[in-house]
Amino acid sequence: xxxxxxxxxxxxxxxxxxxxxxxxxxxxxxxxxxxxxxxxxxxxxxxxxxxxxxxxxxxxxxxxxxxxxxxxxxxxxxxxxxxxxxxxxxxxxxxxxxxxxxxxxxxxxxxxxxxxxxxxxxxxxxxxxxxxxxxxxxxxxxxxxxxxxxxxxxxxxxxxxxxxxxxxxxxxxxxxxxxxxxxxxxxxxxxxxxxxxxxxxxxxxxxxxxxxxxxxxxxxxxxxxxxxxxxxxxxxxxxxxxxxxxxxxxxxxxxxxxxxxxxxxxxxxxxxxxxxxxxxxxxxxxxxxxxxxxxxxxxxxxxxxxxxxxxxxxxxxxxxxxxxxxxxxxxxxxxxxxxxxxxxxxxxxxxxxxxxxxxxxxxxxxxxxxxxxxxxxxxxxxxxxxxxxxxxxxxxxxxxxxxxxxxxxxxxxxxxxxxxxxxxxxxxxxxxxxxxxxxxxxxxxxxxxxxxxxxxxxxxxxxxxxxxxxxxxxxxxxxxxxxxxxxxxxxxxxxxxxxxxxxxxxxxxxxxxxxxxx
RNA sequence: GGCUCCUUAGCUCAGUUGGUUAGAGCACGGGAAUCAUAAUCCCGGUGUCCCCAGUUCGAGUCUGGGAGGAGCCA
Numbered sequence: 001x002x003x004x005x006x007x008x009x010x011x012x013x014x015x016x017x018x019x020x021x022x023x024x025x026x027x028x029x030x031x032x033x034x035x036x037x038x039x040x041x042x043x044x045x046x047x048x049x050x051x052x053x054x055x056x057x058x059x060x061x062x063x064x065x066x067x068x069x070x071x072x073x074x075x076x077x078x079x080x081x082x083x084x085x086x087x088x089x090x091x092x093x094x095x096x097x098x099x100x101x102x103x104x105x106x107x108x109x110x111x112x113x114x115x116x117x118x119x120x121x122x123x124x125x126x127x128x129x130x131x132x133x134x135x136x137x138x139x140x141x142x143x144x145x146x147x148x149x150x151x152x153x154x155x156x157x158x159x160x161x162x163x164x165x166x167x168x169x170x171x172x173x174x175x176x177x178x179x180x181x182x183x184x185x186x187x188x189x190x191x192x193x194x195x196x197x198x199x200x201x202x203x204x205x206x207x208x209x210x211x212x213x214x215x216x217x218x219x220x221x222x223x224x225x226x227x228x229x230x231x232x233x234x235x236x237x238x239x240x241x242x243x244x245x246x247x248x249x250x251x252x253x254x255x256x257x258x259x260x261x262x263x264x265x266x267x268x269x270x271x272x273x274x275x276x277x278x279x280x281x282x283x284x285x286x287x288x289x290x291x292x293x294x295x296x297x298x299x300x301x302x303x304x305x306x307x308x309x310x311x312x313x314x315x316x317x318x319x320x321x322x323x324x325x326x327x328x329x330x331x332x333x334x335x336x337x338x339x340x341x342x343x344x345x346x347x348x349x350x351x352x353x354x355x356x357x358x359x360x361x362x363x364x365x366x367x368x369x370x371x372x373x374x375x376x377x378x379x380x381x382x383x384x385x386x387x388x389x390x391x392x393x394x395x396x397x398x399x400x401x402x403x404x405x406x407x408x409x410x411x412x413x414x415x416x417x418x419x420x421x422x423x424x425x426x427x428x429x430x431x432x433x434x435x436x437x438x439x440x441x442x443x444x445x446x447x448x449x450x451x452x453x454x455x456x457x458x459x460x461x462x463x464x465x466x467x468x469x470x471x472x473x474x475x476x477x478x479x480x481x482x483x484x485x486x487x488x489x490x491x492x493x494x495x496x497x498x499x500x501x502x503x504x505x506x507x508x509x510x511x512x513x514x515x516x517x518x
Numbered sequence: 519g520g521c522u523c524c525u526u527a528g529c530u531c532a533g534u535u536g537g538u539u540a541g542a543g544c545a546c547g548g549g550a551a552u553c554a555u556a557a558u559c560c561c562g563g564u565g566u567c568c569c570c571a572g573u574u575c576g577a578g579u580c581u582g583g584g585a586g587g588a589g590c591c592a
Contacts (some may be wrong), residue, residue, distance in 0.1 A: 202591065355555060
């Protein structure tokens with residue numbers, strides 16, 4: 001038995017101070033769909049998400065709430081842990097940067113970077129914004145209403161002057177460029193890759209990676225007046241999760257380096273430039289792929305605090321259904337692009353693609369079998385050219401979808417699946433089994449068998465995106481639990497004639513809520 | 519200010535190395551069918567392919583300029 005090939009995929013860790021909205025759910029959902037696909041495809045998957053709990057802002061929020069920072073984090077990180085059951089995520093763990101193991105990992109990688117001569121003590125003077133967690137140049141600042149200095153994003157900025165440890169990022173330019181060159185798909189989409197390339201090709205400055213002005217974070221080893229810069233701390237979670245610093249650990253040896261770091265486009269630079277440089281400096285392999293996805297707007301408008309138009313994932317799931325929500329977010333826009341959420345688009349997708357095309361296909365076929373074949377999987381006769389014209393594309397579908405998932409083109413993998421759904425609906429019409437019932441019952445049985453077998457393929461392949469509905473479809477085809485992976489998409493997994501099927505029930509209802517409610 | 523990407527049917531987008539009448543889905547109109555969640559199937563039109571100029575026998579596809587949009591950096 002060949003050992004399953006490992007696959008490690010991560011979401012960013014989310015900032016505990018935020019309230020989860022569809023943007024967070026979207027990132028994790030994309031990873032979930034890919035992780036489920038890989039598991040069904042026989043890969044040994046590690047899928048991680050978590051929360052980023054350090055930094056001055058968190059400490060300030062905790063103080064405002066009148067509790068200590070850890071108690072505060074315990075409370076608010078729950079909001080993100082709750083996304084897993086709500087969205088049916090299949091993450092293999094949930095990491096928090098306040099865990100003891102994470103402190104150890106951060107200090108270990110720091111020490112490794114010190115040992116390779118890439119960290120040095122100097123002093124930092126400049127404008128810093130607590131809210132943005134970022135430093136700014138004098139020329140980037142804007143004047144606030146009372147003449148105070150503000151960051152370009154309108155956050156208060158203060159002049160800070162303090163000792164700081166620096167990372168020799170400037171020394172890593174060529175090695176980073178070589179790393180990008182090794183794989184044309186290193187950073188996707190390509191437009192994002194170009195951005196990173198132009199950033200790194202420009203003048204790379206050394207990076208300040210510690211602060212002395214607050215203490216809610218990971219202390220620098222050997223100099224605990226210094227707290228690690230929050231990004232240094234946060235990025236290291238990807239290592240912590242697989243057992244670092246124990247590089248002999250089975251988990252670390254199996255899963256590192258990560259196959260995909262999924263990130264929002266706003267944090268690409270940290271992942272595509274700083275992080276690989278940190279890792280290489282510490283003698284560790286950099287990630288194989290960084291994918292930056294886009295943002296959702298809502299009814300054409302940006303989500304923002306001032307508009308208060310954040311959509312809590314819970315609201316979408318409640319209103320449209322869980323699998324419907326999952327499908328919409330993965331299908332509506334090319335993965336990587338920005339996209340717009342609208343009630344109309346949501347209802348269109350859920351009614352056209354799910355209810356009318358896929359759901360109704362299963363329902364019409366299963367009903368005919370239920371009524372005309374005594375509720376048993378029918379016995380096929382000799383297959384015709386028409387049958388092959390449907391069966392062959394269904395059997396080739398898994399390869400087509402895999403090729404697309406490999407480059408995170410989730411929307412295209414779904415489009416391929418729906419192509420076959422369309423073929424199947426056309427086949428139903430041209431074969432007209434309801435007419436065959438009177439003229440040629442044996443041929444009717446063959447047609448219904450072919451359809452049931454194609455639906456088996458479709459349901460198995462739809463599991464990553466609509467796990468519950470696909471499972472119900474497979475239940476209705478009496479497909480055993482252990483026959484639902486992609487390995488069953490062969491002749492050996494074919495439906496057995498004579499198997500009793502339960503009475504069919506629709507799995508994708510049409511939208512039944514209020515008509516105009518946007 | 520520098521750089522990157524985008525601008526194609528009402529909407530969302532495909533358009534490979536330049537080559538005959540520019541495509542898909544949704545929406546819309548007509549027809550067929552009646553197994554099914556009134557779902558399905560067939561047929562149909564619309565496009566100054568952002569604008570201008572150039573290269574070419576020939577450009578949505580290449581070059582230059584311009585307009586609008588998004589983003590990265592200073």
